[in-house]
Each structure stands twice: as structure tokens, then as C-alpha cells.
Amino acid sequence: MSEAYIIDAVRTPRGIGKVGKGSLAHLHPQHLGATVLGAIRERNDLDTSTVDDIIWGTSSQRGAQGADMGRMAALDAGYDVKASGVTLDRFCGSGITSVSLASAQVMSGMEDCVIAGGCEMMSYTAATADPNNPPMMDAGNLHLREMHPQSQQGCCADAIATLEGIDRQAVDELALTSQARAKRAMDEGRFGRSVIAVHNRDGSLALDTDEFPRPGTTMEGLSNLKTVFNMFWDVPVDDGGTTYGNMIETKYPQLKGEMNHVHHAGNSSGVVDGAAALLVTSRDYADRNGLKPRARIVATANMGDCPTLMLNAPVPAAKKVLEKAGLSRDDIDVWEINEAFSVVAEKFIRDLDLDREKVNINGGAMALGHPIGATGSILIGTALDELERSGGRYGLVTMCAAGGMAPGIIIERMDA
Numbered sequence: 221m222s223e224a225y226i227i228d229a230v231r232t233p234r235g236i237g238k239v240g241k242g243s244l245a246h247l248h249p250q251h252l253g254a255t256v257l258g259a260i261r262e263r264n265d266l267d268t269s270t271v272d273d274i275i276w277g278t279s280s281q282r283g284a285q286g287a288d289m290g291r292m293a294a295l296d297a298g299y300d301v302k303a304s305g306v307t308l309d310r311f312c313g314s315g316i317t318s319v320s321l322a323s324a325q326v327m328s329g330m331e332d333c334v335i336a337g338g339c340e341m342m343s344y345t346a347a348t349a350d351p352n353n354p355p356m357m358d359a360g361n362l363h364l365r366e367m368h369p370q371s372q373q374g375c376c377a378d379a380i381a382t383l384e385g386i387d388r389q390a391v392d393e394l395a396l397t398s399q400a401r402a403k404r405a406m407d408e409g410r411f412g413r414s415v416i417a418v419h420n421r422d423g424s425l426a427l428d429t430d431e432f433p434r435p436g437t438t439m440e441g442l443s444n445l446k447t448v449f450n451m452f453w454d455v456p457v458d459d460g461g462t463t464y465g466n467m468i469e470t471k472y473p474q475l476k477g478e479m480n481h482v483h484h485a486g487n488s489s490g491v492v493d494g495a496a497a498l499l500v501t502s503r504d505y506a507d508r509n510g511l512k513p514r515a516r517i518v519a520t521a522n523m524g525d526c527p528t529l530m531l532n533a534p535v536p537a538a539k540k541v542l543e544k545a546g547l548s549r550d551d552i553d554v555w556e557i558n559e560a561f562s563v564v565a566e567k568f569i570r571d572l573d574l575d576r577e578k579v580n581i582n583g584g585a586m587a588l589g590h591p592i593g594a595t596g597s598i599l600i601g602t603a604l605d606e607l608e609r610s611g612g613r614y615g616l617v618t619m620c621a622a623g624g625m626a627p628g629i630i631i632e633r634m635d636a
Contacts, residue, residue, distance in 0.1 A: 222502050224323035225513035226631065229601030230259045231496035232418050233430045234589040237342035243427040244418060244493040245343035249278075249285045252418065252495035253293025253339045259416045260335060260497050261297065264511060269300035272331035275322050276307045277314025277338030278593040280345040289339060312560060313621035314338050315496065315596025316629055320520035322500040327517075332505040337497030338593040346491065356622060368527040369467035373622065374449035374488065376530040377561035378481045379468050383529075384567055388482040391562035392442040395487035395586045397576075398559060402583025403435040410582050410609060414601045432490040432589040442486045450481035471528040487562035492589030496597035515604050518614070518630040519545035525624045531564050533626030534618045535571045541616065541628035549574070552630075553612025556599040558619030559584035581606055595619065600629065607633040 232252055235244030244252065253276070261268055276290025291305030310317045315338040322336035356370040381391065405411060406429070417428035453465035469476050499511075506513055521541035525533035534557055542548065555578050557568045569579055582602060585595065596619060603615035613636035618628040 222327050222329050224326040224500055224517045225503060225506060226515040226517065226604060227499040227501055227506060227511045227513055228260060228264055229414055229498045229604055230256050230263070230416050231414050231598045231601055232256060232494050233415055233427045234432055234492040234494040234591060235427050236431055237346065237491035237493050237589070239343050239347055242343050242493055243431055247426065249339055249341040249344060250289060250293045250296045252341065252493065253289055254296035255418050256337060256416065256495045256497040257294055257297040257299065257335065260499050261299070264499060266499070269302045271299065271303035271333050271335060273325065274303060274305035274335045275318045276305060277310070277318040277596065278307050279309050279311050279314055279340060281307065281309055283348050284344055285341065293339070310625065310627065311622035312558065312592050312619055313596055313625060313627040314593040315598065316600065316617060316619065316627040317596070319498055319500065319597060319600055320627060320629055323517040323520060326500055326502050332502045334500050335497055336500055337495065337597045339495035340591040340593040341493045342491045342591060343493050369470050370527050370530060370623070371467040372449065372452050372464045373530060374483055374561065375452055375464045375468060377483050377563050378449050378479060379472065379475055380529055380531060380567065381482045381563040382475060382478060382480045383472065386563055386566055387480070390566055391482050391487045392439060394562045394566050395442055396437060396439055398580065398583045398586040399434060399437040401581060402433045402587035405582035406430065406433065410605065413605055430588055432492050433587045437486065445484040445486050447481040447484050449483055453479065468528055483561050483563070487586055489560050489585035490589030492591050494589070494591035494594050494598065496594045496601060498597055498600060513634050514608070515631040515633050518632050521628045523626050523628070527624035530622060530624050531560060531620040533624055534564065534568050534620050537618045537626035537628040538572060538616060541630055545630045547614065547630065552614050552616045553578065553610065554581060554603045554606045554615040555579040556603045556615065556617040558590065558595055558599060559586045560590060560620050562586060564620050596627065600631065604631060604633070612636070
């Protein structure tokens with residue numbers, strides 16, 4: 221079997237995901253995709269007629285984010301028409317999955333050059349969302365709801381915190397750490413190799429640095445924020461009176477009257493716009509085109525878990541991908557676990573008994589934001605940059621995804 225190599229990884233800055241406030245929110249989603257695809261081409265002098273496929277992750281595929289963004293963004297970027305494209309949806313895990321499938325195509329020998337990545341304009345999806353038709357809670361499919369009730373994710377996060385005995389102080393402390401580490405990374409230019417500026421169609425600058433972080437965050441400020449998802453717990457989701465809380469209590473009746481709501485805007489992932497892309501090739505393609513691999517993709521895995529709690533699959537996914545790679549926890553130098561909510565990362569660290577100094581070293585989504593379909597690809601690039609900066613060898617990236625899933629991937633820095 222061939223090996224798959226990461227040649228390059230780029231991402232846009234993450235813009236605040238609110239129309240009228242975020243610096244990217246006025247742009248078409250395909251423009252963000254075209255921006256990172258264009259950067260991959262220019263930075264690597266890539267002949268796009270030799271790109272076998274573009275595998276793209278976008279979660280909310282409707283309206284401007286529909287119509288196979290992987291293909292349309294490539295055309296928008298001026299790629300040769302021979303470069304095909306496909307767009308997939310594994311919710312938050314889409315960006316990791318795009319890289320995993322790209323590596324599988326290369327490792328199988330079916331393709332030699334694949335670009336993987338993703339894009340999500342949360343400013344757009346928030347503006348176009350239908351509050352009367354929440355995803356995964358379709359009243360027209362009561363059969364599935366009865367089998368696997370899937371609630372609002374913040375409610376799931378609070379339910380997990382309650383079941384695990386993880387208190388408000390713990391989740392706030394992790395949020396503060398995320399902000400401090402993101403500030404250090406930005407001050408020291410640790411994202412400099414991956415982040416590329418986004419320009420408007422007229423050539424003017426739209427954004428060249430992440431704009432969501434709040435470096436002035438304090439523990440006192442976090443402790444004063446009101447929790448959010450207790451306000452959702454008793455909200456009906458249909459005419460029958462079923463609430464978000466009911467859906468979880470059906471499977472976990474011990475939570476009735478015992479909920480400890482701990483999450484708020486400061487310890488949950490930020491709503492942002494962003495895109496990312498990675499160039500994945502075979503060794504033969506890299507050699508023929510004078511490209512120097514930066515990392516080898518060691519192993520990938522996917523794992524499902526309880527759809528009702530929804531956010532608990534990263535731990536079993538990490539264990540599964542470690543086993544596939546023949547590695548142990550102690551072999552991993554850089555861990556990236558998406559901070560969808562603080563409890564997800566906190567539980568991950570506790571369950572695997574990890575050294576906190578190796579986890580989300582440069583901050584996470586609580587500080588930098590979480591552009592859903594792009595985040596996994598962003599985190600792989602972040603892990604690679606950190607391995608190169610610190611001299612580490614292996615990085616493991618995983619994240620929770622709606623439906624109770626988690627993809628995982630392990631990369632190895634070249635020349636480690």
C-alpha cells in the first residue's frame with residue numbers, strides 16, 4: 221500500500237460569524253473556498269490539471285453553501301476543469317473526514333494528488349436557518365426520535381457535565397486557558413505559516429488575522445456570564461410538548477431535577493466563518509513535482525457513540541485510531557480535541573489522563589471559533605505547524621460530531 225503525505229496546509233483567518241459584524245460575512249462561501257484553494261495552488265506551483273479530486277467538507281449544504289462547494293470553489297479559484305470535486309457532510313467532523321478520504325484514495329493507489337478541506341460560513345447558515353425545523357429533531361420522523369432522541373447540543377454538553385460531575389469552575393478554567401494560549405500563539409506568530417489573508421473581489425483586504433479571540437478574558441468575567449442552555453431545556457420542539465430536556469431525560473432519567481447547567485458563551489465554541497485546505501499526495505507525485513512532504517498520514521478511524529448525549533465519541537475514537545497506528549497515548553506529542561463545548565475537551569483530558577500541556581497547545585474553538593465544516597482541516601494544519609515548531613513527532617486530531625460520532629486522525633512529522 222502507498223503512503224499519503226501532507227504537502228501543505230492553509231486556512232483563512234476565522235471571522236466573527238455575524239452579518240454586519242464579521243469581516244468575512246459579506247462574502248460568498250465559495251469565495252472562502254476559492255481563497256484557500258488558490259493559496260494551495262500558488263504556494264506549491266501546482267498544475268491543477270493533475271489534481272485527481274477535491275474532497276470538501278460543508279455541514280449546512282443549503283442555499284449558497286449547496287451545489288457541491290468543493291467543485292464550485294475550485295472553478296471559482298480558476299482550477300483546470302479536469303480537477304473534479306465532491307462535498308460531504310459529517311457535521312463537525314467533515315473537515316477531518318475530507319482528509320481521511322483523501323489519504324485513503326492516495327494510499328489505495330487510486331489517486332495521486334487530492335486536495336482536502338472544508339468551509340463553513342456560520343454567518344450565512346445562522347441567517348438562513350429555519351427555527352421551526354431544527355436539524356435532527358424533525359417532527360416528521362418521530363420513529364427515529366423515539367429510537368435515538370437527539371437534542372440541542374448545548375443541552376447535551378450540560379447533561380454530560382452533570383453526569384460526569386464536571387463543575388462550572390473546571391469548564392471556565394479550561395476556557396480561560398484556551399484564550400491565553402490563543403493569545404500567545406497569535407503574539408508569537410505560531411499560525412503564520414498556515415493563515416492566508418482573504419481579499420474582497422476588488423482586491424481590498426477583508427481579513428488577515430483571527431478576529432474572534434478575546435485576549436482580555438478573565439476568570440471573574442467568565443464566572444459572571446449567565447449560563448445559556450438552561451433556557452433551552454424546557455423549550456418545546458413540537459406541538460406535542462416534547463422539550464429539548466425531555467429528549468435527553470428519556471434516555472437518562474437520572475437527570476430529572478438534577479441538571480447542573482454550566483455552559484455559556486465564554487466556554488462554548490465561537491460562531492465564525494472560515495475555510496481550510498490541505499494538499500495530500502503520494503510520494504511518487506511529490507517526487508515528480510519537486511514537492512517536499514511535511515507529514516505522513518499514519519492512521520484514520522471513525523467511531524460512533526450515544527446519539528442522545530451526542531458529544532462523547534472523541535475518547536473511543538482516539539483509542540481506536542491509536543490502536544490502528546500501533547501507538548500509545550504517550551507517543552502523541554500534540555493533541556487537538558475540538559472545543560465544541562468546554563466539557564468535551566475536559567472529559568477527553570480526564571478520561572485519557574493526558575498531560576494538559578500537550579492538549580490544544582495554541583488554544584481551541586472557545587477562543588478561536590469553530591467553522592463547522594472547516595474545523596477538522598484547520599486542526600490538522602494547526603497540529604502540523606505545532607509539531608514543526610516544537611520538534612514533536614506525532615499529532616492526533618479528533619472532534620465530536622452531531623449524531624454521536626467522532627473521526628480521528630494521526631499524522632507524523634517528516635524528519636522526526
